[in-house]
Amino acid sequence: MNIKTLALTALLIAAFIVACGIATGTFTIVYEIDDTISSTQADLQYEAVDLNTIEDYQEHQDLIQSVDHIAIVGTVLNYGNTPVSGEVWLAYTDTLDTPAEVRSVGTRVFVSPVIPPGGSLEIDWQDGLSYIENFSEIQDAVELGQFVIYGLGDSQFFYVVMDIDIIVTLTAGY
Amino acid sequence: MKKVLLFVLILSAPVWAQKDISVGAFGGFNLPILQSDAGAGSDFGVKAKFSPIPMLAAAAFFESRTFGEASKEVGGVEHTIDGGNVTSFGVEGLIGNTGGGSGPHFYFFAGISSYKWTRDYWEDLTEVGFHIGPGFEMVFPAKIGLELRAKLEIVPTDGGGSRKNGIILVGANYHIGLM
Numbered sequence: 001m002n003i004k005t006l007a008l009t010a011l012l013i014a015a016f017i018v019a020c021g022i023a024t025g026t027f028t029i030v031y032e033i034d035d036t037i038s039s040t041q042a043d044l045q046y047e048a049v050d051l052n053t054i055e056d057y058q059e060h061q062d063l064i065q066s067v068d069h070i071a072i073v074g075t076v077l078n079y080g081n082t083p084v085s086g087e088v089w090l091a092y093t094d095t096l097d098t099p100a101e102v103r104s105v106g107t108r109v110f111v112s113p114v115i116p117p118g119g120s121l122e123i124d125w126q127d128g129l130s131y132i133e134n135f136s137e138i139q140d141a142v143e144l145g146q147f148v149i150y151g152l153g154d155s156q157f158f159y160v161v162m163d164i165d166i167i168v169t170l171t172a173g174y
Numbered sequence: 175m176k177k178v179l180l181f182v183l184i185l186s187a188p189v190w191a192q193k194d195i196s197v198g199a200f201g202g203f204n205l206p207i208l209q210s211d212a213g214a215g216s217d218f219g220v221k222a223k224f225s226p227i228p229m230l231a232a233a234a235f236f237e238s239r240t241f242g243e244a245s246k247e248v249g250g251v252e253h254t255i256d257g258g259n260v261t262s263f264g265v266e267g268l269i270g271n272t273g274g275g276s277g278p279h280f281y282f283f284a285g286i287s288s289y290k291w292t293r294d295y296w297e298d299l300t301e302v303g304f305h306i307g308p309g310f311e312m313v314f315p316a317k318i319g320l321e322l323r324a325k326l327e328i329v330p331t332d333g334g335g336s337r338k339n340g341i342i343l344v345g346a347n348y349h350i351g352l353m
Contacts, residue, residue, distance in 0.1 A: 026208060
């Protein structure tokens, strides 16, 4: 086998590997939110998410081929007097002060089932996938790496406390 | 390498002249490669093989697979996610000692399949998959063969990546034979 044949073979193998996405892997990262997000209609709390603080994400960010799925897991508590669904809204600013501003500027990416007054909801990975909305918006946010999430309730008056984390599954490589 | 191939061919010389049709069933392990959102599962299937000439064959197959649960620890809590089910059917070409007749048969195969992965709360992943691997079958005089296969499967996905699985299968085939 001469040099040209070897080079051509290597080139074909490399082209096959790239074309079929063989040199990729699917991995899962967890963004843990240390503090709870405790919001009322008069006092919103948010979390500024920076995925670059996660080593696995930082290593692969430039090689992301697809954001495969995203789940919000943890506990949502309803401290209000009326049934409410917990909501997570995505935005790219931390200057929003009212639910109306968040709903105007942001995108709702998570909504829980209705939680009775004084009740709580435990959300596991499987359920956390099913409560995600506007997946393409949150996909884009994950690819950017930095975004802000706000915790809200879906009623006019609410008091929700969210002890949540984010699980992201990515495919990355060449 | 040439000596090894020659040895394999000599070893199985008595069966070279056999053209063959066979049908079989198999089962084994489905091992996700570089996929942290799926665990190891099982694989069962059926296939039919046609060898019109002794060194080449074509086969059609159907497989039903599972993936095991994946788990991730988040804030000290172990979270799990169901692996889901895969159905795959396709065709493959075989080269080597692919004919019938009693004795050892060693071959390589490559194929293409329709791959559908179904998981709760996800959109089904329906793609075209490709696979390659070696196989070995010992056919006994009663026309029953016991087979061992290793398969590397690559399923390119929309985003530019791929899902890869390693599959180990054992099976039994009945060789109807042509001549």
